[in-house]
Amino acid sequence: MIVVGAGVFGAWTATHLRRMGKRVVLVDQMGPANARASSGGESRMARGTYGRDEIYTRMALASLEEWKRLSERSALPLFHRHGVLFCFQEMIDYARDSIAVHERLNLPLEQLDTAALRARWPQMNFDGISFGLFEPEFGGLMARRSVEELVARFVAGGGEYVVAHAAPGADGHTVELDGASRNAAAIVYACGPWLPKVFPEMLGDRIFVTRQEVAFIAPPDGDDSFEASHLPGWADFNGGDLYYGFPSLEGRGFKIARDTHGAVFDPDTGDRRISEDGAALLRTFADRRFPALAGRPFTEFRVCQYENSSNGDFLIDRHPTMEGAYLLGGGSGHGFKHGPEVGRMMAELVANGTAPDARFSLATKATVHHRTVL
Ligand SMILES: Cc1cc2nc3c(=O)[nH]c(=O)nc-3n(C[C@H](O)[C@H](O)[C@H](O)COP(=O)(O)OP(=O)(O)OC[C@H]3O[C@@H](n4cnc5c(N)ncnc54)[C@H](O)[C@@H]3O)c2cc1C
Numbered sequence: 001m002i003v004v005g006a007g008v009f010g011a012w013t014a015t016h017l018r019r020m021g022k023r024v025v026l027v028d029q030m031g032p033a034n035a036r037a038s039s040g041g042e043s044r045m046a047r048g049t050y051g052r053d054e055i056y057t058r059m060a061l062a063s064l065e066e067w068k069r070l071s072e073r074s075a076l077p078l079f080h081r082h083g084v085l086f087c088f089q090e091m092i093d094y095a096r097d098s099i100a101v102h103e104r105l106n107l108p109l110e111q112l113d114t115a116a117l118r119a120r121w122p123q124m125n126f127d128g129i130s131f132g133l134f135e136p137e138f139g140g141l142m143a144r145r146s147v148e149e150l151v152a153r154f155v156a157g158g159g160e161y162v163v164a165h166a167a168p169g170a171d172g173h174t175v176e177l178d179g180a181s182r183n184a185a186a187i188v189y190a191c192g193p194w195l196p197k198v199f200p201e202m203l204g205d206r207i208f209v210t211r212q213e214v215a216f217i218a219p220p221d222g223d224d225s226f227e228a229s230h231l232p233g234w235a236d237f238n239g240g241d242l243y244y245g246f247p248s249l250e251g252r253g254f255k256i257a258r259d260t261h262g263a264v265f266d267p268d269t270g271d272r273r274i275s276e277d278g279a280a281l282l283r284t285f286a287d288r289r290f291p292a293l294a295g296r297p298f299t300e301f302r303v304c305q306y307e308n309s310s311n312g313d314f315l316i317d318r319h320p321t322m323e324g325a326y327l328l329g330g331g332s333g334h335g336f337k338h339g340p341e342v343g344r345m346m347a348e349l350v351a352n353g354t355a356p357d358a359r360f361s362l363a364t365k366a367t368v369h370h371r372t373v374l
Contacts, residue, residue, distance in 0.1 A: 001025070001350065002175055002184040004166040004198075006032040007039040008143070008336050009328050010190030011150045012066075012343025013350075018159050020351050025184070026154060027177060029165045033147035036267050038192045041214065041304055043246050043255060044143040044336035045233050047084040048135055049109070051094035053373055054101045055357060056334075059341040060138070061107065066340035067141060070149060078146045081139040082247055083232040085121070087129045089239055094374060095133060102135075110134040121232075123225040125291050129236075140233055140246050143336055168198065172324030186350045190328040193267040193307040195315075199327070202320070206365040207330060208308040211265035213278040216253035216300040217286055217293050225292070226254050235259075236289065242374070243285050253299045254290070256282050259333065261371070265305045274301035306333035310366035312373030314338070316345050317355075317362045326350055327362060332373065 003014045006028035014026040033039040046064055050056040064079075071078035088095050102109035112120065112132045126132075155161050164177040168189070175187050191198050193209045219226035231247035231254075245256040258281060279298065287294040309315055309330035319325035328346050335342065345356040358364065 001186045001188070002027060002182065003188045003190055004175065005190035005192060005194075005328075006147065006151055006161070007037045007190060007192045008033070008147055008339035009192070009331065009342050009346070010188065011147050011154065012339040013188055013190060013328060013346045014154050014159055014343075015150055016343045016347035017351065018154060018157055020347060022351065024154075025160045025162055025182075026151065027162045027164050027166050027175075029163070031163065032151040033144040038304060038307060038331055039143055039147050039336060041143045041302060042252055043140045043249055045084060045138075045235075045244065045246070046079070046141050046337040047138045047233070047235075048102070048107055049084070049086055049098045049133060050101070051374060052097035052101070054104070055359070056338065056373065057101050057105060057107070059338045061105070063338050063340040064138065067146070067337075070146065074149050076142075076145065078142050078149060079139060080142075080228050080249055081137065082228040083134055083136045084138045085232045085234045086133045087117075087126070087234065087236040088131055088133070089128055089237060090130055092237070094237075095131075098133060108136055110136065123231060123290060123292055124234075125289055134232065138233075140228070140249055141336060142249070168322070168325065172319055172322030184324075186324055186326060188326040188328055188346060188350060190346075192329055192331065193265075193305045195307065195327070195329040202362075203327070205367045206310065207315075208261075208310075208369045209265050209267060210306045210308060211262035211270060212257065212304050212306055212333070213262065213274050213282070214255065214257040214302040214304065215274065215279060215282045215298050216255050218253050218296050218299045219248055220292055220296060223292065238285075254286070254293060256286050258282065258285075261306060261308065261333075261369075267305055270303070270305065272303040274303060306331070308332045308369060308371065310369055312371050313359045313364060314342060315362060315365060316342060316349065316360040318349070320362060330365070332371070334373070
């Protein structure tokens with residue numbers, strides 16, 4: 001079997017197929033979690049809070065067990081359990097539904113009023129926040145390192161890894177690797193933001209690739225209140241214009257990003273320099289919510305891309321006409337944490353024909369970009 005794409009989705013699919021005893025070749029044009037891949041960032045948040053979309057809470061939970069196992073076996077940590085705090089201006093359905101789902105699944109979720117938030121995280125300014133939801137079991141995944149570790153283990157466990165550009169061949173069982181044909185019983189295309197280029201007619205108007213900007217800020221020298229031991233990962237609904245960020249993991253600095261979908265972006269040619277407007281927005285938000293960061297220098301910027309499906313649901317399906325070919329992607333800015341479960345679902349579809357939930361089907365992917373999964 002061949003898996004094209006060594007991002008988090010492809011790497012976990014290859015891993016699960018190997019666990020099933022299959023011969024697997026994992027192919028990537030640039031390397032596992034490379035600089036242009038969506039999985040190529042420093043860190044990604046793992047959380048179970050998903051409003052009414054319980055399916056993702058369950059997937060995040062199951063995936064977290066895999067991530068923790070991988071982290072325990074890795075020389076350096078892959079998962080930092082610093083917890084995740086959601087801040088709300090007012091009670092909204094998303095919060096109400098998240099509380100109900102966590103109660104149903106018996107998952108810890110602390111509800112804190114403004115006074116409790118202020119007492120617990122004095123480095124944050126909670127003006128305008130009426131309450132918070134805190135998930136203590138979740139936290140940050142060291143994204144690039146995790147995928148590299150996974151691929152190294154895949155190879156150590158007998159998998160084959162090949163660097164090549166792949167293009168679909170004449171049929172679903174053939175793929176062209178740098179122009180040379182290779183056949184396999186199944187070929188999974190886990191090409192992230194490149195999927196619309198690999199299958200332009202089918203996915204060109206169903207996967208919306210958007211530019212997303214990330215910044216790191218140096219906390220005050222000698223101040224440990226921005227370390228993972230003192231600050232959780234956080235997300236602020238901010239009246240619908242959501243910002244999120246991480247404590248300073250491994251000395252990299254406080255990380256902040258805006259979740260609102262940016263402009264259309266080409267993963268090959270897009271300009272990966274931060275925009276002045278984007279940097280200013282991140283600065284303003286950081287200064288307001290984290291007063292001690294005011295005036296502290298930016299230490300790094302990253303421009304990455306989300307590969308959004310119409311509503312934020314993943315794509316895990318067979319190719320509709322090329323028997324033997326499979327489509328995997330649509331991570332939509334929240335896929336990383338789910339890599340283990342997404343990979344398991346794809347591997348079970350390939351190996352046993354077990355179809356995942358209908359919301360992951362190609363048929364549900366519309367051509368109008370209207371996000372509903374948050
Ligand atoms: C800024 C940012 C913040 C995010 N934050 C979070 C978060 O906090 N939590 C979370 O869970 N998720 C988050 N995400 C989303 C998550 O990172 C993605 O959903 C996930 O990484 C997608 O993985 P993938 O394997 O589908 O794609 P990718 O990681 O892009 O992997 C695709 C791979 O396919 C290869 N490829 C493509 N075409 C070809 C070809 N023709 N031949 C050979 N190889 C090919 C590429 O080189 C690449 O390595 C974030 C994303 C971004 C951009």
